[in-house]
Amino acid sequence: MARVEDAWLDEGRMPPGAPPPGTTSAITVRTAKLQLAASGLDKELQFTVSQWPNLLAGPDIIQGFRAKSIDLASNAGIPPIQAQTIGVGAKIVAVQVRNHPSFVFATAPGSSVTRVEDFRGKKIGFSQGQAEGVVVLRALKEAGLRNSDVELVALPSTQFLTALQSKQVDVAPLGEPTLTK
Numbered sequence: 001m002a003r004v005e006d007a008w009l010d011e012g013r014m015p016p017g018a019p020p021p022g023t024t025s026a027i028t029v030r031t032a033k034l035q036l037a038a039s040g041l042d043k044e045l046q047f048t049v050s051q052w053p054n055l056l057a058g059p060d061i062i063q064g065f066r067a068k069s070i071d072l073a074s075n076a077g078i079p080p081i082q083a084q085t086i087g088v089g090a091k092i093v094a095v096q097v098r099n100h101p102s103f104v105f106a107t108a109p110g111s112s113v114t115r116v117e118d119f120r121g122k123k124i125g126f127s128q129g130q131a132e133g134v135v136v137l138r139a140l141k142e143a144g145l146r147n148s149d150v151e152l153v154a155l156p157s158t159q160f161l162t163a164l165q166s167k168q169v170d171v172a173p174l175g176e177p178t179l180t181k
Helices: 004-010 030-039 058-066 078-085 130-140 155-166
Strands: 025-027 049-050 104-107 123-126 151-154 169-176
Touching: 058 078, 078 130, 104 155, 123 130, 123 155, 130 169, 155 169
Parallel strands: 025 049, 123 151, 123 169
Antiparallel strands: 104 169
16 A cells, blocks of 8 residues: 555655755754664655754753754753743744653652652752752642742752762752663
8 A cells, every 4th residue: 555655756746844854963862873873664664864963952952953954853841931032933843642651750879858848958959950850849849839938949950960979958859761770
């Protein structure tokens, strides 16, 4: 059975939404690179991926868009909102709904914290403007804690693991692959 796209190509036309011939894109979604290659679907892309830069954190992705060095990225919902606020024309084009949390609160070695209510008086790794920051604020609210009940330690999320290991913070939200480390 022919696909709809094949019928368009047989007629010498491009399917709706298909990129023009010769299109190249820089994509930061490195997991997609691995998945496409393993499945063989990379050969079916209707455009060329010029590079797969390793940008993960929201601020880095915003800077990549600002510098016009990337075309597509995967990130949480906060960075695109911030990008719009500062005049970078990023758009959310797809949303992934997860049935499990993206982040888990990790504690420093020897910590007595076992639940969010135990955050009172503790130093919490906080990355304003990144998804991890939103996770912290939501957890505090759900536990009935105010920001003033804890010490929010401003750090980029890429430094959370090191800050936990060195006991600079008591708690921080971690996601994969950092959580496994």
